[in-house]
Amino acid sequence: MAEVYTGRFAPSPTGLLHAGSLVAALASWLDARSHGGQWLLRIEDVDTPRCVPGAAQAIMQQLAACGLEPDGPVLWQSQRGDAYAAALQTLVNQGWAYPCGCSRKEIESAQTVARHSATVYPGTCRHGLNGKPARAWRLNVQAVQKALGLPAVTHWHDRRLGPQQQNVAQEVGDFVLRRADGLWAYQLAVVVDDAAQGVTHVVRGEDLVDNTARQIVLQHALGLPTHQYLHTPLVLGANGEKLSKQNGAMALDLSDPMAAIEQAAQVLGLSTPSTRHNFLAQAQASWARAFISRPG
Ligand code: GLU
Numbered sequence: 001m002a003e004v005y006t007g008r009f010a011p012s013p014t015g016l017l018h019a020g021s022l023v024a025a026l027a028s029w030l031d032a033r034s035h036g037g038q039w040l041l042r043i044e045d046v047d048t049p050r051c052v053p054g055a056a057q058a059i060m061q062q063l064a065a066c067g068l069e070p071d072g073p074v075l076w077q078s079q080r081g082d083a084y085a086a087a088l089q090t091l092v093n094q095g096w097a098y099p100c101g102c103s104r105k106e107i108e109s110a111q112t113v114a115r116h117s118a119t120v121y122p123g124t125c126r127h128g129l130n131g132k133p134a135r136a137w138r139l140n141v142q143a144v145q146k147a148l149g150l151p152a153v154t155h156w157h158d159r160r161l162g163p164q165q166q167n168v169a170q171e172v173g174d175f176v177l178r179r180a181d182g183l184w185a186y187q188l189a190v191v192v193d194d195a196a197q198g199v200t201h202v203v204r205g206e207d208l209v210d211n212t213a214r215q216i217v218l219q220h221a222l223g224l225p226t227h228q229y230l231h232t233p234l235v236l237g238a239n240g241e242k243l244s245k246q247n248g249a250m251a252l253d254l255s256d257p258m259a260a261i262e263q264a265a266q267v268l269g270l271s272t273p274s275t276r277h278n279f280l281a282q283a284q285a286s287w288a289r290a291f292i293s294r295p296g
Contacts, residue, residue: 003200004037004038004198004200005032005035005036005037005038005200005201006032006037006038006040006197006198006199006200006201007028007029007031007032007035007037007038007039007040007199007200007201007202007203008028008039008040008041008042008194008197008199008202009024009025009028009029009039009040009041009042009063009068009070009204010041010042010043010044010190010193010204011025011043011044011056011059012044012045012047012050012051013043013044013045013051013052013055013056013059014047014050014051014052014055015052015055015251016055016058016059016062016251016252017059017062017063017251017252018243018244018249018250018251018252019235019243019249019250019252019260019263019264019267020205020234020235020242020243020244020249021205022062022066022252022260022261022263022264023205023232023233023234023235023264023267023268024203024204024205024232025063025066025068025264026066026068026261026264026265026268026283027203027230027232027264027268027287028203028204029068030268030280030283030284030287031201031203031230031287031291031292032201033280033284034284034287034288034291034292035201035292037200037201038071038072039068039070039071040070040071040072040074040075040197040199041060041063041070041074041075042074042075042076042077042193042197043056043059043074043075043076043077043078044077044186044189044190045076045077045078046077046078046080046183046184046186046189047183047186048078048183056076060074061254062251062252062254062257065254065257066252066257066258066260066261067257067261067280072197075193075196075197077184077189077193080184080189080192080193080196081184083192083193083196084178084184084188084189084192087188087191087192087222088137088177088178088188090222091139091177091221091222092137094147094221095140095143096139096140096143096144096147096221097137097138097139097140097177098125098126098137098138098140098174099125099129099134099135099136099137099138100121100124100125100129100134100135100136100137100138100174100176101125101129101130101132101133101134101135102121102124102125102132102135102136103135103180106124107121107122107124110122110124119172120170120171120172120173121138121172121173121174121175122173123173123174125138126138126140126174135180136176136177136178136179136180137176137177137178138174138175138176138177139174139175139177139217139218139221140174141168141169141172141173141174141175141217142169144217144220144221145169145217148220148221150217150220152167152169152170153165153166153167154166154167154168154213154216154217156212156213156216156226156229157228157229158209158212158229158230158231159228159229159230159291160230160231160232160291161206161209161231164209164212164213165213166210166212166213166214168213168214168217172213172214175187175214186211187211187214187215187218188218190211190215191215191218191219191222191224192222194215194224194227195219195222195224195225199227200225200227200228201227201228201229201230202227202228202229202230203229203230203231203232204231204232205231205232205234206231206232206233206234207234207242207244208231209231212229212231230291232267232268233267233268233269235267237249258276258279261279261280261283262276262279265279265283265286268287268290269290270283270286270287270290271286
């Protein structure tokens with residue numbers, strides 16, 4: 001049975017859209033339209049201290065000005081706490097999630113002793129808190145893989161970048177599901193919400209490529225379907241770094257949204273139509289030629 005294509009754009013309202021985030025927005029929209037599918041919007045406002053008041057509404061206005069309008073109701077992660085709590089409980093019941101009492105400092109010193117790379121959690125609390133109060137909740141990656149017969153190395157295919165792989169247990173470790181400050185972690189929220197919105201295809205920026213294997217493991221753990229993935233090229237600033245709100249990327253200039261869209265299309269390597277008339281429809285045809293393989 002052919003699945004109903006559902007794509008999404010999932011901005012964090014930590015600032016306005018900039019030239020880099022518009023690339024992911026446009027690509028996810030073009031992919032959905034090219035598949036005759038729907039395109040949904042999710043406001044990822046779980047990390048409340050980083051959210052900027054009014055930014056979500058402003059992002060929606062920016063998208064609308066560019067002609068990118070969602071096909072269904074907008075999902076707000078700040079209203080999804082019950083769903084995340086239920087997912088965590090499912091994992092706890094399976095024995096696949098455990099509380100962690102480590103402070104950042106303790107993790108760092110354990111990493112030095114165990115010669116783990118600086119980003120890998122060394123598994124200190126996997127078998128008990130040793131009297132420490134619980135701070136965060138983590139996924140026991142190897143327990144999930146063992147119980148479900150999943151390989152240690154997660155292989156997946158990116159529609160632009162080709163075959164990808166990651167040994168999550170070794171390269172990341174047992175990652176956080178609920179943070180020490182009580183906020184829900186991005187990995188859990190994104191997996192629960194992609195499933196709740198019926199997402200079939202994820203199109204997002206290449207800066208998130210490293211999260212995908214973790215999300216696939218979590219999808220398996222929660223008995224949720226895995227998606228098709230495409231990670232879009234990043235826009236680099238003058239300093240050669242990824243354009244981001246953190247390094248002061250300028251918000252899109254809404255006095256000329258089509259110019260912004262044209263620029264984003266160029267980043268995606270789409271042949272830019274000679275006229276602005278019906279630009280999005282032409283970009284869509286160009287996207288389909290580049291990224292949608294036809295059978296036979
Ligand atoms: N909220 C994330 C961001 O703005 C995107 C998450 C995703 O697309 O999976 O970077």
